[in-house]
Amino acid sequence: MTALHDLSFSIGPGEVVGVVGESGSGKSTLLRALAGLLTPRAGTLEVNGSAVPWPCGRRSQDIRREIQIVFQNPDASLNPRQSVGAIIDHPLRKFRPGLDTDQRRRRILEVFGQLRLSPDLLERYPAALSGGQRQRVALARALIADPAVVLCDEITSALDVSVQASILELLGELRRASGLAMIFVTHDLGVLRAVADRALVLEAGHVRETGVVSQLLETPRHEYTTTLVRSIPDPAAHHAEQHQGGSDETRVPRRLRRRPRLDGLRAGEAGHGRGRAGRRPLRYR
Amino acid sequence: MRPPVLLSAHGLSAGYRDGAGIRQILADVDLDLPENRIVGLAGESGCGKSTLALAMAGYRPPGLRLLGGSVTFRGETITGLSTRRLRRYWGRRIAYLPQDTATALNPALRIGRQIAEVFQLHKGLDRRDALAAGADMLGRVGIGDPERAMHRYPHEFSGGQQQRIAIAIALGPGPEVVILDEPTTGLDVTVQALVNALIVDLIRAQRMTALYVSHNLALLAVLCDELRILYAGQVVEAGSAEQVYFTPEHPYTSGLVAAVPHHLDGKPVRGIGGTPPQSVVLDSCAFGPRCGFRAEGCAVPVPLALRPNGREVRCVRAGEPALAAARVTDAAFGNGAAAGLPAPGNPAPLLAATGVSVSSPTLAGP
Numbered sequence A: 001m002t003a004l005h006d007l008s009f010s011i012g013p014g015e016v017v018g019v020v021g022e023s024g025s026g027k028s029t030l031l032r033a034l035a036g037l038l039t040p041r042a043g044t045l046e047v048n049g050s051a052v053p054w055p056c057g058r059r060s061q062d063i064r065r066e067i068q069i070v071f072q073n074p075d076a077s078l079n080p081r082q083s084v085g086a087i088i089d090h091p092l093r094k095f096r097p098g099l100d101t102d103q104r105r106r107r108i109l110e111v112f113g114q115l116r117l118s119p120d121l122l123e124r125y126p127a128a129l130s131g132g133q134r135q136r137v138a139l140a141r142a143l144i145a146d147p148a149v150v151l152c153d154e155i156t157s158a159l160d161v162s163v164q165a166s167i168l169e170l171l172g173e174l175r176r177a178s179g180l181a182m183i184f185v186t187h188d189l190g191v192l193r194a195v196a197d198r199a200l201v202l203e204a205g206h207v208r209e210t211g212v213v214s215q216l217l218e219t220p221r222h223e224y225t226t227t228l229v230r231s232i233p234d235p236a237a238h239h240a241e242q243h244q245g246g247s248d249e250t251r252v253p254r255r256l257r258r259r260p261r262l263d264g265l266r267a268g269e270a271g272h273g274r275g276r277a278g279r280r281p282l283r284y285r
Numbered sequence B: 001m002r003p004p005v006l007l008s009a010h011g012l013s014a015g016y017r018d019g020a021g022i023r024q025i026l027a028d029v030d031l032d033l034p035e036n037r038i039v040g041l042a043g044e045s046g047c048g049k050s051t052l053a054l055a056m057a058g059y060r061p062p063g064l065r066l067l068g069g070s071v072t073f074r075g076e077t078i079t080g081l082s083t084r085r086l087r088r089y090w091g092r093r094i095a096y097l098p099q100d101t102a103t104a105l106n107p108a109l110r111i112g113r114q115i116a117e118v119f120q121l122h123k124g125l126d127r128r129d130a131l132a133a134g135a136d137m138l139g140r141v142g143i144g145d146p147e148r149a150m151h152r153y154p155h156e157f158s159g160g161q162q163q164r165i166a167i168a169i170a171l172g173p174g175p176e177v178v179i180l181d182e183p184t185t186g187l188d189v190t191v192q193a194l195v196n197a198l199i200v201d202l203i204r205a206q207r208m209t210a211l212y213v214s215h216n217l218a219l220l221a222v223l224c225d226e227l228r229i230l231y232a233g234q235v236v237e238a239g240s241a242e243q244v245y246f247t248p249e250h251p252y253t254s255g256l257v258a259a260v261p262h263h264l265d266g267k268p269v270r271g272i273g274g275t276p277p278q279s280v281v282l283d284s285c286a287f288g289p290r291c292g293f294r295a296e297g298c299a300v301p302v303p304l305a306l307r308p309n310g311r312e313v314r315c316v317r318a319g320e321p322a323l324a325a326a327r328v329t330d331a332a333f334g335n336g337a338a339a340g341l342p343a344p345g346n347p348a349p350l351l352a353a354t355g356v357s358v359s360s361p362t363l364a365g366p
Helices: A027-034 A061-066 A084-095 A101-114 A119-123 A131-143 A161-178 A189-195 A213-218 A223-230 A235-243 A262-267 B049-056 B111-123 B127-140 B159-171 B189-205 B217-223 B241-246 B251-259 B321-325
Strands: A004-011 A016-020 A042-047 A050-052 A067-070 A149-153 A181-186 A198-203 A206-212 B005-018 B021-034 B038-042 B064-073 B094-097 B177-181 B209-213 B226-231 B234-240 B351-358
Touching: A004 A027, A004 A042, A004 A198, A004 A206, A016 A027, A016 A189, A027 A149, A027 A181, A027 B351, A061 A067, A061 A084, A067 A131, A084 A101, A084 A119, A084 A131, A101 A119, A101 A131, A101 A161, A131 A149, A131 A161, A161 A189, A161 B251, A181 A189, A189 A213, A198 A213, A198 A223, A206 A213, A206 A223, A223 B189, A235 B217, A235 B241, B005 B049, B005 B209, B021 B038, B021 B049, B021 B064, B021 B209, B021 B226, B021 B234, B038 B049, B038 B217, B049 B064, B049 B094, B049 B177, B049 B209, B094 B159, B111 B127, B111 B159, B127 B159, B159 B189, B189 B217, B217 B226, B217 B241, B217 B251, B226 B241, B226 B251, B234 B241, B234 B251
Parallel strands: A016 A181, A016 A198, A067 A149, A149 A181, B038 B209, B038 B226, B094 B177, B177 B209
Antiparallel strands: A004 B351, A042 A050, A042 B351, A198 A206, B005 B021, B005 B064, B226 B234
């Protein structure tokens, strides 16, 4: 569990706020606090202008419905002994007790349609689904009772790139269709760019930078954000570098010119993500 | 002029026993690793990348059947050799670095013993020299205070450090070929960048030849000289890393490129619908069912054809303008995510957290 230090942020209706940082930065701690799974030492939470207690057990049924969470690994978050239908039905019974069986079934099929899940899957068990299907079932469970905000904890990082891309596409559609607000934790800046409007950069429990995602990534102001951005392989920049005709043509092959210095690497050894910002790793941006 | 080929697969076919039959995983794969080159191998999970990577080292996982073809190292066939004879290649001439290096290190042995062993075994050094060489190598991969590190156990290091130690053990004795199977998956982004830079640095400095397996095409485009795309156990596109990444000619490659979100352009990400087939498809184009350019000519076996521009592509429609036009070009898209959405800093927040501090694990009651 990573500590958090005096962190403040807000999210508007239909907005997607990204939270980026490396392991140990406090990303998941923040989500767990918002979901009511742990109680911060200090700090307040407001939903729609009214104060909400931290522990989930002291929250009203309605607030619990409003804030839903999706975890990284659907294998761990879906009960293997329940059919997909039972998994999805449970929150609906709990949060929408007024609905009868027919109405619940209609709602389930509606959400399944949005998430491009076949109704045939309702009879199956999580083990019989692919990784992408399982994560979409986990999303369906979060969306079924019409929450105000969905907390997403690295929900695509365990998936293949092509499956990740279809989930990202789907999230875009959901936003356009229903104005879904999300707090999206990720360590992948490409994913951040694809889903989020604004973002917080967290390092060791401190907010290092906040801002509109495009600006944050194109012109990072904090040293740590710069380090993160430079760590992403950038074929276009690499390509440009390989093909620029330099007048100072030396005997060193181009690809070897900008190699990392290992002594710097040693200096940065002790901490996570500190003391590395000034160096440019090999052919990364 | 191409440098001589060091490690090479010729028409390699393999499959796993599946009940009474065999589920074929690799079909007639040719893969050359030219000397001093880094070749990238990409594809989705389940396309046979790891099976091929292991087969290139001459290793046959339990249950895998070799159905045809061979792997040669400097012209000598290594497929089908006994484990005892393969040990003459492993470590010394062909090194393998797996994805999860936490399992590559023995948790019960100190680092010093594990790294000295490879120098004793492959370099014939005595214990003292081997320990010195090991400490030197740990220093080169950026482990601080190598002398002390030699006395510690794997669990005393972070994931990134363990990965660097595994790299030191694999690359220390200076193998001629190194096979890297997603060596940085699961590490933090900044650590990934450092570890990859380190790997390439060591490979270039020691003039090694490498096969780098990853599903991240952007990473391979930056790290590798050449790129091979594997789909359902077949190579579907081969060429220089630059060509394959920037001007993919196979629709599957275009799909992979379009699927990776990029942090600097707001281009929309596109998934590839469907999943790869469970086993190889030989009677038609394996990618056909997922392909947006499927035509009548796709219902026959499609060979990996050398195109006039020097590219190798397994697609009957390769080179058609329609395919090229469908590529996602970086410049063609504006700011995707933020377009047409509510302005940030909405005056009436839906949810607001203020001054949140967490100090110790305090679990909420139900």
